[in-house]
Amino acid sequence: MEAVSTSSILPHGKVSGLNHRSFNQKSSMSCPQTRSFKSAHCYSSEGLKGSQLLNSIEKRNPVGQTFSSAGAYTYVGSAVESPTHAVEEKVGVLLLNLGGPETLHDVQPFLFNLFADPDIIRLPRLFQFLQRPLAQLISVIRAPKSKEGYAAIGGGSPLRKITDEQAHAIKAALEAKNMHVNVYVGMRYWYPFTEEAIEQIKKDKITRLVVLPLYPQFSISTTGSSIRVLESIFREDAYLSRLPVSIIQCWYQRQGYINSMADLIEEELQIFSKPKEVMIFFSAHGVPVSYVEDAGDPYRDQMEECIYLIMQELKARGISNKHTLAYQSRVGPVQWLKPYTDEVLVELGQKGVKSLLAVPVSFVSEHIETLEEIDMEYKHLALESGIENWGRVPALGCTSSFITDLADAVIEALPAAKAMTTQSTSKEFNMDPVNYAIKMFFGSILAFVLLLSPKMISKFKNQLF
Numbered sequence: 001m002e003a004v005s006t007s008s009i010l011p012h013g014k015v016s017g018l019n020h021r022s023f024n025q026k027s028s029m030s031c032p033q034t035r036s037f038k039s040a041h042c043y044s045s046e047g048l049k050g051s052q053l054l055n056s057i058e059k060r061n062p063v064g065q066t067f068s069s070a071g072a073y074t075y076v077g078s079a080v081e082s083p084t085h086a087v088e089e090k091v092g093v094l095l096l097n098l099g100g101p102e103t104l105h106d107v108q109p110f111l112f113n114l115f116a117d118p119d120i121i122r123l124p125r126l127f128q129f130l131q132r133p134l135a136q137l138i139s140v141i142r143a144p145k146s147k148e149g150y151a152a153i154g155g156g157s158p159l160r161k162i163t164d165e166q167a168h169a170i171k172a173a174l175e176a177k178n179m180h181v182n183v184y185v186g187m188r189y190w191y192p193f194t195e196e197a198i199e200q201i202k203k204d205k206i207t208r209l210v211v212l213p214l215y216p217q218f219s220i221s222t223t224g225s226s227i228r229v230l231e232s233i234f235r236e237d238a239y240l241s242r243l244p245v246s247i248i249q250c251w252y253q254r255q256g257y258i259n260s261m262a263d264l265i266e267e268e269l270q271i272f273s274k275p276k277e278v279m280i281f282f283s284a285h286g287v288p289v290s291y292v293e294d295a296g297d298p299y300r301d302q303m304e305e306c307i308y309l310i311m312q313e314l315k316a317r318g319i320s321n322k323h324t325l326a327y328q329s330r331v332g333p334v335q336w337l338k339p340y341t342d343e344v345l346v347e348l349g350q351k352g353v354k355s356l357l358a359v360p361v362s363f364v365s366e367h368i369e370t371l372e373e374i375d376m377e378y379k380h381l382a383l384e385s386g387i388e389n390w391g392r393v394p395a396l397g398c399t400s401s402f403i404t405d406l407a408d409a410v411i412e413a414l415p416a417a418k419a420m421t422t423q424s425t426s427k428e429f430n431m432d433p434v435n436y437a438i439k440m441f442f443g444s445i446l447a448f449v450l451l452l453s454p455k456m457i458s459k460f461k462n463q464l465f
């Protein structure tokens with residue numbers, strides 16, 4: 001329940017400064033930027049492939065926007081007010097984030113929530129009834145290793161505190177632009193849960209909502225998962241299903257974000273004695289390869305485009321250092337996106353790279369994977385492998401140029417807000433019941449044989465510890 005303020009009614013009873021305003025939006029091949037809630041189910045694990053979905057969304061023409069072929073859009077009218085009757089709007093901004101355990105005691109239940117998410121462990125439909133038992137098993141096995149990591153960074157995740165600070169900063173940045181909104185924080189796996197934020201949005205009688213996931217790039221496992229939760233709650237609720245909502249799906253291509261990242265990199269390079277010789281090492285959180293190759297997750301494409309845009313910006317500033325991208329934080333026995341950060345660090349050391357600047361690029365606040373994995377594990381590995389000078393770019397946090405850009409993204413998204421439909425997308429209920437019972441029966445037998453196999457369990461243990 002993280003309404004940053006309860007004073008949400010605009011002083012003039014309407015959204016100010018939006019009418020007949022033009023926005024120039026940088027074009028992107030792989031991110032439709034915003035969409036209204038109607039198509040949120042597109043990213044559910046059983047829906048269309050991500051790439052098909054993106055195409056279908058890109059062809060849509062959201063309310064109040066006209067798309068040019070260059071990808072720029074112009075706001076041509078406001079659904080917020082009419083010339084004769086100004087509707088009193090109460091605008092909400094919902095920030096979505098992952099959430100993290102606040103104490104060591106929270107670690108195992110946090111991991112349970114994470115692994116119980118069907119967008120994190122994607123079981124075939126037949127085996128989905130095993131999701132929670134499997135989550136219990138994996139969370140218990142994984143907890144000791146995770147606890148060590150959280151203990152090393154002070155006994156808990158800083159994510160809630162930082163996200164709250166970002167919420168306050170976005171609210172202030174919008175106020176500076178004469179737009180008064182309530183900002184809510186909804187976490188996927190820990191407090192304050194997305195469900196709590198939505199309850200508060202209802203209590204506050206918000207009339208128009210912008211959803212801003214704090215992940216620059218879209219992945220089924222992050223933004224997609226949170227949107228799936230939102231959709232399922234909104235679909236079941238009379239008020240929420242009529243609430244105009246606009247979702248900013250990804251924003252890695254926004255010039256404000258790219259400039260802010262380039263600023264941080266430029267600043268950190270100056271700390272090295274020979275800045276030009278430093279390798280810029282982008283390290284992104286990985287996802288299993290199957291997300292990208294089978295489920296159509298646009299994450300890898302967006303990540304590569306993001307790195308390209310940051311490097312272009314640096315080049316325009318006269319900085320043309322060598323750079324590379326690798327993926328960190330893999331979990332479990334499946335293949336993840338390659339190259340892996342730990343392997344690349346060793347290779348670079350062997351090849352004679354002496355100075356390296358690590359740039360975390362998939363997240364905008366400090367968390368266990370920057371503070372422990374990069375700053376401790378990877379730094380140690382890099383120095384051991386022959387790299388002599390190590391640096392790390394801080395996460396964006398509340399950097400003012402970045403926060404201002406997110407505030408602009410909210411303003412630009414607002415006119416596209418649209419109510420979601422109440423159509424059910426569940427296929428389960430459409431399935432022939434005999435067919436369903438047969439699948440459940442044989443599925444259960446197969447799943448238990450697999451799960452109880454000692455070989456399987458020991459494989460899991462090796463990967464998780």
Ligand SMILES: C=CC1=C(C)c2cc3[nH]c(cc4nc(cc5[nH]c(cc1n2)c(C)c5CCC(=O)O)C(CCC(=O)O)=C4C)c(C)c3C=C
Binds near residue numbers: 100114120121158221
């Ligand atoms: C863009 C960011 C992230 C993606 C993509 C992502 C996918 C993903 N993560 C796991 C498993 C774990 N993630 C954990 C922590 C964690 N993950 C992200 C971001 C992304 N995850 C963040 C910012 C954090 C840290 C939160 C914090 O507490 O500070 C963890 C717990 C920590 C640990 O034990 O390592 C797990 C587990 C999977 C399986 C996955 C894709 C399928």
Ligand SMILES: [Fe+2]
Binds near residue numbers: 285329
């Ligand atoms: Fe993760």
